[in-house]
Amino acid sequence: MVIDAHRHFWHYNTTEFGWIADTPLKRDFLPEDCGGMDACVAVEARQCAEETDWLLSLAAQHSFIKGVVGWLPIVAPDISERIDAVLAANRLQGRSPLVGLRHVVQDEPDDSFILRPDFIRGVRLLLERGLTYDILVFERHLPNTMRFVDALPDDARLVLDHLGKPREFVSWRRLVRELAERENVFCKFSGLVTELAGMWNGDPHRFDELAEPYLETALEAFGPRRLMFGSDWPVVTVHLSYGVWRGVVERFAAKLSEAERNAVMGGNAMAFYKFPLATCNSDSSHNS
Numbered sequence: 349m350v351i352d353a354h355r356h357f358w359h360y361n362t363t364e365f366g367w368i369a370d371t372p373l374k375r376d377f378l379p380e381d382c383g384g385m386d387a388c389v390a391v392e393a394r395q396c397a398e399e400t401d402w403l404l405s406l407a408a409q410h411s412f413i414k415g416v417v418g419w420l421p422i423v424a425p426d427i428s429e430r431i432d433a434v435l436a437a438n439r440l441q442g443r444s445p446l447v448g449l450r451h452v453v454q455d456e457p458d459d460s461f462i463l464r465p466d467f468i469r470g471v472r473l474l475l476e477r478g479l480t481y482d483i484l485v486f487e488r489h490l491p492n493t494m495r496f497v498d499a500l501p502d503d504a505r506l507v508l509d510h511l512g513k514p515r516e517f518v519s520w521r522r523l524v525r526e527l528a529e530r531e532n533v534f535c536k537f538s539g540l541v542t543e544l545a546g547m548w549n550g551d552p553h554r555f556d557e558l559a560e561p562y563l564e565t566a567l568e569a570f571g572p573r574r575l576m577f578g579s580d581w582p583v584v585t586v587h588l589s590y591g592v593w594r595g596v597v598e599r600f601a602a603k604l605s606e607a608e609r610n611a612v613m614g615g616n617a618m619a620f621y622k623f624p625l626a627t628c629n630s631d632s633s634h635n636s
Contacts (some may be wrong), residue, residue: 510539
């Protein structure tokens with residue numbers, strides 16, 4: 349089973365989605381629009397608790413949404429109570445589809461936001477409740493990201509979104525290798541299409557060549573057991589279709605053993621987010 353570890357859904361409006369600049373994305377993207385995939389993790393796209401509740405309701409309606417990485421105010425003094433309330437209110441077959449939280453650190457005006465004591469406290473509390481944390485930062489934030497990771501328990505389940513949004517290859521490669529020395533940090537093959545969009549002039553046949561050094565660096569740094577396939581759908585569709593991007597990753601992963609390929613394309617997401625095996629086998633033929 350292929351699990352897309354990074355997929356968004358939204359009801360578009362100009363007020364709450366001001367970050368969307370590309371016209372093709374200025375519309376609704378809903379589970380009914382999905383195609384050519386087996387299962388996914390739904391990830392927050394606007395920082396509000398209401399969206400988290402909405403994504404959890406989608407997971408209750410669509411079994412191919414295996415988990416939700418939502419948003420809650422991590423720095424809030426009562427974050428413990430907020431997490432507990434959401435977990436208690438959204439239980440399906442004995443478990444909550446809320447598997448983790450994310451904060452858009454990359455948009456914070458303070459580059460040291462990720463090191464705020466109240467933020468680290470909140471992340472510790474969500475980890476104590478069995479949740480994961482998705483790290484969304486730009487390349488320039490990676491040094492502080494390492495300090496953030498070092499401030500958390502060694503078994504904290506953390507994943508770097510979009511390969512850390514590389515800006516300059518040499519500096520990014522050095523930083524991401526250093527981050528990967530923290531063995532509890534995973535990495536998603538997502539967002540690379542957007543980050544490299546200005547380099548390939550829309551020719552999908554060139555993208556394998558351009559993407560390879562970034563994918564190879566991530567593979568060398570994290571190894572096949574800490575990498576996850578993710579599409580960043582629908583953002584990816586501005587430049588490539590979901591199927592084309594998936595093909596890029598699958599061709600790159602062809603060098604791996606069958607077990608390693610299966611891990612990158614789904615098994616690692618299943619283990620990281622702790623999906624019950626039964627739920628991942630229940631509807632692997634979803635294509636709509």
